[in-house]
Amino acid sequence: MTTAVEVHGTCDSAFERVREAFAENFRRFDEVGASLAVVVDGKPVVDLWGGYADAARTRAWERDTIVNVWSTTKGMTAVCAHRLADQRRLDLDAPVAKYWPEFAQAGKAAIPVRWLLSHQAGLPAISEPLPVGAVFDWEMMVRALERQEPWWEPGTKHGYHAFTYGWLVGEVVRRITGKSLGTYFREEIAEPLGADFHIGTPSECDWRVAEIIPPEMPDLSKPNLLTRMLSDSESISFKTIGNPPDLMVMGVIANSIAWRRAEIPAANGHGNARSVARVYGVLARGGEVDGVRIMSPGAIERAIVEQASGPDEVMHLDLRTALGWILTSPEARLGPNQRAFGNSGAGGSLGFADLDAKVGFGYAMNRMIQEETIMDKRWPALIDAVYDCV
Numbered sequence: 001m002t003t004a005v006e007v008h009g010t011c012d013s014a015f016e017r018v019r020e021a022f023a024e025n026f027r028r029f030d031e032v033g034a035s036l037a038v039v040v041d042g043k044p045v046v047d048l049w050g051g052y053a054d055a056a057r058t059r060a061w062e063r064d065t066i067v068n069v070w071s072t073t074k075g076m077t078a079v080c081a082h083r084l085a086d087q088r089r090l091d092l093d094a095p096v097a098k099y100w101p102e103f104a105q106a107g108k109a110a111i112p113v114r115w116l117l118s119h120q121a122g123l124p125a126i127s128e129p130l131p132v133g134a135v136f137d138w139e140m141m142v143r144a145l146e147r148q149e150p151w152w153e154p155g156t157k158h159g160y161h162a163f164t165y166g167w168l169v170g171e172v173v174r175r176i177t178g179k180s181l182g183t184y185f186r187e188e189i190a191e192p193l194g195a196d197f198h199i200g201t202p203s204e205c206d207w208r209v210a211e212i213i214p215p216e217m218p219d220l221s222k223p224n225l226l227t228r229m230l231s232d233s234e235s236i237s238f239k240t241i242g243n244p245p246d247l248m249v250m251g252v253i254a255n256s257i258a259w260r261r262a263e264i265p266a267a268n269g270h271g272n273a274r275s276v277a278r279v280y281g282v283l284a285r286g287g288e289v290d291g292v293r294i295m296s297p298g299a300i301e302r303a304i305v306e307q308a309s310g311p312d313e314v315m316h317l318d319l320r321t322a323l324g325w326i327l328t329s330p331e332a333r334l335g336p337n338q339r340a341f342g343n344s345g346a347g348g349s350l351g352f353a354d355l356d357a358k359v360g361f362g363y364a365m366n367r368m369i370q371e372e373t374i375m376d377k378r379w380p381a382l383i384d385a386v387y388d389c390v
Contacts, residue, residue, distance in 0.1 A: 004026065008048065009047045010046075011045070012046065015038065016389075019048060022036045024381065031365060031367060032055065032366055034273075034364065035364050042285050048273075049062070053067075053366065054366075064196065065210050066270045066272050066364075068345075071266060071344060072342075072344060072351050077181060078303070080169075080173050080184055083188060089177075091113070092114040095109060100171055117169065118307035119161050120156075121150065123145060123164055124160060124236060125314075126148050130144060132246055134244040135246045135247060135262070136259075138262075145164060159313030169181070169265065188294070193282065196272060198269065199269050212368065215369055251368075267346075276350075276361075278360070279360070281360025284360045286300065304325060307321050307322055307323060319331055326344070331374060333380070333383070337355075337357055347368025348365055348368060349364045
């Protein structure tokens with residue numbers, strides 16, 4: 001346990017309970033540095049930060065500190081695809097090969113775009129061994145996915161596409177727009193909304209990026225999520241997080257300049273809670289705020305229809321998937337309302353929208369915790385406090 005830290009930022013008086021819960025997390029869970037933000041019906045009501053941006057606890061977490069949020073990035077990538085669908089530039093029911101002809105190899109000609117978003121395409125991992133550094137080479141990853149046969153009959157099962165999701169959806173976006181996913185997101189989403197979130201972080205932001213503190217390794221002699229995934233080097237689960245081999249050293253690559261500069265739209269978005277809550281806050285109120293519309297209400301409703309549920313083929317967790325987002329469920333409780341959807345990141349970051357309460361929620365931190373589910377032990381108190389105050 002750690003001593004109390006000073007919490008900075010702003011908090012509407014009606015949400016003081018949220019400030020208290022945020023501060024308490026530092027004491028209870030040895031939080032190092034973090035930010036928390038909540039938007040209700042487009043209005044920021046919580047914007048807090050505190051702690052340290054480095055493991056040595058020498059550099060304060062500031063208002064504009066940003067950090068890698070891992071799979072919380074997937075929600076931002078999903079917005080890009082749905083914006084194109086909303087503009088009728090992308091048909092989610094069309095074969096991926098309509099936009100990306102080379103994808104049709106290895107029995108994939110009929111896979112529709114929606115199965116990329118819902119983790120049903122059967123492509124969570126690449127079977128052929130890839131070299132160190134491949135994770136930073138967009139063309140190499142895309143070519144490998146073109147050659148890859150599905151691990152199961154597409155559409156019959158779902159399995160979390162932890163990293164491949166970004167290259168798959170990102171390449172479709174690139175084929176349609178002629179722009180990389182990171183560039184499209186910046187121009188169409190982040191800049192219009194004033195959201196400080198980057199998929200491909202520029203060098204001028206380096207000074208304010210927090211250090212990722214990797215989780216403590218679990219006891220590999222005992223059954224746990226990590227040992228189950230790593231037990232067979234030829235399995236889907238192993239190759240999902242171990243091929244390319246760079247992915248096995250998350251704490252190292254996440255703090256590298258190469259990781260920041262690359263565009264890995266499933267996992268290397270850098271932002272803070274304010275930027276995450278800003279985007280989800282817009283979705284929570286129908287896709288428009290301050291005169292900026294990123295999606296229509298109908299597109300949002302279509303995007304969050306359940307596509308698959310039950311134990312997935314990669315992490316063996318009981319999840320409900322929509323088109324690019326995870327739906328609230330016992331394994332991922334996002335408040336009390338059923339129309340809540342979002343994405344969490346490895347080690348604890350989280351972003352979600354609740355259409356019923358019009359809540360946008362963002363949480364970003366640097367100390368990763370390894371859990372047996374995708375739920376992080378720091379979330380419940382924060383989420384419960386928010387709904388106590390809404």
